[in-house]
Amino acid sequence: MEGKKAPDKLIKFLAEKMKPIKCEYRKMFGYPVFAYLINGNMFAGIHGEELFLKLSEADIQKIMKENPEATFFEAMKGRPMKSYVVLPKTVYSKPSLFSEWLQRSAK
Secondary structure: OOOOOOOOOHHHHHHHHHOOOOOOEEEEEEOEEEEEOOOOEEEEEEOOOOEEEEEOOHHHHHHHHOOOOOOOEEEEEEEEEEEEEEEEEHHHHOOHHHHHHHHHHHO
């Protein structure tokens, strides 16, 4: 698998945000995906320098409308995972906004 190593700062950031959520952490796709799972289902993670969340179809439409720089997550180039959205830094750098989207993802 090709890709950049996730920045330690981003890994630590997401790990801190996950503390109140009952979930498990695991490396996936042979690396470099750092994933968080609930009941064995991936709902959030980091791939290279990208932070992604699994969202409902309605939430995907909302976040993409409000944040045109949001894109579908592609663990493998050219193969988008349509239930997962890469969040722009403008979203996850705002604590209350990111917490809202993280809670939606963890449902």
